[in-house]
Amino acid sequence: MSGADWIAADWGTSNLRVWAMRRGDVVAEAASDAGMNAVSRDGFEPALMALIEPWLDGPVEVIACGMVGSRQGWAEAPYQSVPCRPAGRLTLAPTTDPRLTVRLLSGVSQAEPADVMRGEETQIAGLLARQPDFDGVLCLPGTHTKWARISAGELCHFRTAMTGELFALLERHSVLRHSLGDGWDGDAFDEALDETLSRPERVATALFTLRAEGLLNGEDGPRARARLSGLLIGAELAAMKPYWLGQEVALIGAPRLNEIYRAALAHVGLEARAHDATELVLAGLTAAKEAG
C-alpha cells in the first residue's frame, strides 16, 4: 500500500498501535512494544516512524491517544476536567521530520474523588460517535478498569479500580503463582464473585485460602484462577454499586475481558452490551480527526 489520509495511534504504557486510514477505512496497521515505559523523551518520533514510514508518500497527520500525552510522554496534553465531551482537545507534539504532524488527545481528570484516565476517554468518544444518545454507565475493563457515567453526550463522573493490575501482580509475583493454572471454571467464578460482592472484606482472607486449598486439597489450577478473578471482580462490583445499580451498563474492552465482565454483570441481573475496545478507540480517533 502507499498513501494514507491520516494515521490513528493508540499509544499506551506497554504498546504502540497504528492504523493507516484512507477514506474512513483502515488500509494498513502495525504495532510494536514501544510503549511509553520503553521509550525515552527523544525516542517517540523514531518509535512512531519505525512503524509508519512505509506508509508515507507526503505530509501526514497522526492523531494519538493514551499515555503518550502524559507528563512523561511525548508532550503533555493537559487533562480535560469532568464534566466534558471526552477526547475533545488536541495538543501538538514537537517533531523533526517535516512530513509529520502529530497531535495528542487529552486525558480526563476528576478532582473529587481524585481520578484520571488517558486513552479510555477516546474509546468513550468512539461510543458516543456511534451512539450520541447513550445515557448510562460504561465499564471499561482492563489493567485499570474504569467506570464512567455518561449523560447528554458528556462524561460526568468516573472511578478506577486496579483489578486487572492486582490480578496480574498476584498471578505473576505472589505466592499464588504456584496455585493458578490455565483454564477457567465458570461456577467457581460465580461463587467467588458472590462471596466478595456481599462481603467485600473477605478478599483479605480469601486470597491466601486459594494457596492453602492448593496445598491441602490439591485444588486444581483453573478453579483457583477463576476464583481469584471472581474475588477481585466481586470486590470491584461492591465498590462500584452506585454506578451500576439500576443502570444501563455497556462494556468496552478486549473480547475476553468483556466476556468475563458480562458474566459478572449478568450475575447481578444486568444485561450489558459489549463493545470491542479497538473498534471504539479507532472510532474515537476518527471523530477527533474529523472535529479537529
Next chain:
Amino acid sequence: MSGADWIAADWGTSNLRVWAMRRGDVVAEAASDAGMNAVSRDGFEPALMALIEPWLDGPVEVIACGMVGSRQGWAEAPYQSVPCRPAGRLTLAPTTDPRLTVRLLSGVSQAEPADVMRGEETQIAGLLARQPDFDGVLCLPGTHTKWARISAGELCHFRTAMTGELFALLERHSVLRHSLGDGWDGDAFDEALDETLSRPERVATALFTLRAEGLLNGEDGPRARARLSGLLIGAELAAMKPYWLGQEVALIGAPRLNEIYRAALAHVGLEARAHDATELVLAGLTAAKEAG
C-alpha cells in the same frame, strides 16, 4: 567461640538464620539469604553447614522451623491440624555429615477454611512457653499476617491475610510505585484505616486514588505510603473483626511492623502487647528442643 549444645534455625522462604545455643544462651549467631527459594533439594545441608561449621566440635543437633519443612524443603514435616499444641512434632531430615542431626518442626494446617502456617507456629509456641496461660488472640504481622485464637495452651483456629505481600507488590511493581515515597504520616494512616475498616469495599477504588492524587495534587510520598498501609490494614481488620472484637490481642512481629499494627489496634480501642518475633521463635525452638 567453640562448641554448642545445639543449634536453633529459622529457615524461611528468603532467609536462613541460625543460633548456637549453650546452657540456654545464644553464644553465636549467623544468617544468609539461602532461603528455601534459593536452595535446591541437595543444597540444604551445604547451605546450613556454610553457616554452622565453625561452631562444630563434635556431634550437634539442629532444630529448624519454617518453610524448610515444606514439601519443597529439605524434608516434608507433615502439618499438625488445629486444634493442637503448636510446634509439637519433629521430623528427621536426611544428612550426610555424621556430626549432624537435623530435625524439622511441623507447620499447622486447618481444613475449614483451608489455611496453613510454617514458622509462625514456633513463635506461638515461644509465647506459650513464656505465658502458658495466655488465652486470647495473637496477631503475627508479616508477609502473610496470621491471626490465631489460643486457648488452653492450644492453637484453635487461624486465618491468613496477605497484607504484607500485597503492600510489597503494590510498592514495587504497580503503578503506585511512582507515588509512594519514604517516610510516614500517622494521621494519613489512621484516616485510611478508618475508611476501609468501615467500608472495606473501598479498597478497590482507593488504591488508584493514591496515584491520581499524586498526579493531580502533587500528593507527597510519605502520606501516600501511610495511606496505602492504612487502607490494606483497615481491610484486614474488617475481615478479622471476629478475631479481635472484645478480645485480648498480642502482637508477634518485627519491631516496625508491631508498631504499625499496635497503632491500628489502638485505633479500634485495643491495647496490644507486642512481642519480638525473633525472641519468640528462639523461645519456641528451645521449647521444642527441651520437649523433643
